Amino acid sequence: MITIDGSEGEGGGQMVRNSCALSLVTGQPFRITNIRAKRSKPGLMRQHVTAVEAAAAISGSECSGLTVGSSDLTFHPGKAQAGDYRFAVGTAGSTGLVLQTVLMPLLLADGPSRLVLEGGTHNMLAPPFDFIERCFLPIINRMGPRVSARLMRHGFYPRGGGRIEVEIAPAPLVPVDCTRRGDLLCVGAQAAYCGLAGEIPQRMLDRARKDLPGWNAEDFAIRKLPDDQGPGVILMLEARYQEVTEIVSGFGQLGVTAERLGKTAAARMRGYLESDAFAGPYLADQLILPFVLAGGGTFTTVKPSQHLVTAIDIAQRFTGRTVRLEQQEGGCHRVGVE
Known part of the structure; x- marks a missing residue:
């Protein structure tokens, strides 16, 4: 059994999520102690519990x-099964x-799956849906x-x-090279809001436009959503290249000015x-x-975050594969799976 000290490295819920995913793929059980010990509210939160419940539900894990x-979780994996699933945070x-x-x-199961997930789609401390759809899934x-x-x-x-x-239509993961963005195709900014x-x-938008002088007025837009979906507001700045898209977001918070x-x-x-x-830091x-489950591949990124370093450590422990993180000329860092 793999034992993980949840207070090390990034010390957040990412360690729980990645461990569950890797446990299901590799068949290795794990135990995490001191979960989220560095956070203001230590231990599992509701979204972490739902994530682990989801991992167990698709696989019959215990x-x-x-x-x-x-603050202490033990997970004995079953085998992920394709199917229709619904999970509500x-x-x-x-x-x-x-x-x-x-x-x-x-992705590695024996058939297609469909998921319905209910809860937050645009909230702090997590990538918004738009990022998942347009940056990660491609x-x-x-x-x-x-x-x-x-x-x-x-x-x-x-x-x-x-x-x-x-x-989800599964298939074996094939290593890819993600070191070049290609030409910049377009940029855009959208502020979506409701109940405010x-x-x-x-x-x-006005402040973002002031600090992005190369962007045109038509690149900025406001989207009003039905009031019953809020209250809330999010600013999303997008840069679309031939090979990759980056979305930077800012979530409305009490006490923080627009x-x-x-x-x-x-x-x-x-900066990006x-x-x-x-890849930006979240991608x-x-x-x-x-990349680790594909058994190879390379991408470049900006200055590595603690989240990235911790993700590499957890992935190496479950798979035994080596992930090299090397600084390149110009400030980029190369991440390569061997």
Whole structure:
């Protein structure tokens, strides 16, 4: 059994999600102690419990310690089975992070699957649905499987209530090279909101536009959603290249001005545009599992985050494969699976 100290490295829920996914694929049981010990509210939260429940449901796995607030989890994997599944977080917890837990095992199952996930779709501390659909899944589809996702209803923090539907056609994962973006095709900014005054998303866009002087007025748009899907607001800045798309987001938060959110998002997008890296920090985190399970492949990224380093460590422990992280000229970092 693999034993993991949840207080090491990034120390968050990513360790639980990735361990469940890798356990189902490799057949190795694991135990995690000190779960989320570095967080203000340690232990499993509702979205983590749902993610582990989902992993168990698609495979008949057995686990102990699976309760909200638990700091110790033991997981004995079964075998992932294709099928139709529905999982509800019950809060604004991220549907995308639940998907992250079960996607890799279902990509390697013996038939197609369909998922309905309910909860948060656009909330803090998790990639928004748009990022999953337009940044992450296109890379997965280049590797052999076919995955499509549809947003049926937005779910903002704290209400939740969102819904996404995912269709999975499995296939062996094939190594790919993701080191070149290709030409820049277009850029765009959208502020989606509901249940709030319209001047809030406008202020976010105005500040982002000020800090992105090369973008044109027609690149910025506001989208008003039905009030019952909120309240909430998100700013998404998108850069689409021939080979990859990057989306940087800023979520509305109490006590944080619209101008500050717009400024921060624009600064992050400028950092990506000024680099030559293929993957931004969030895409890099999510590419580790498919690349390791493919048994090879290379991508470049910006300065490695603690999330990325921890994802590499967990992947190596379950698979025995070597993942090399090397700094390149110009500030990029190369991630290669051997």
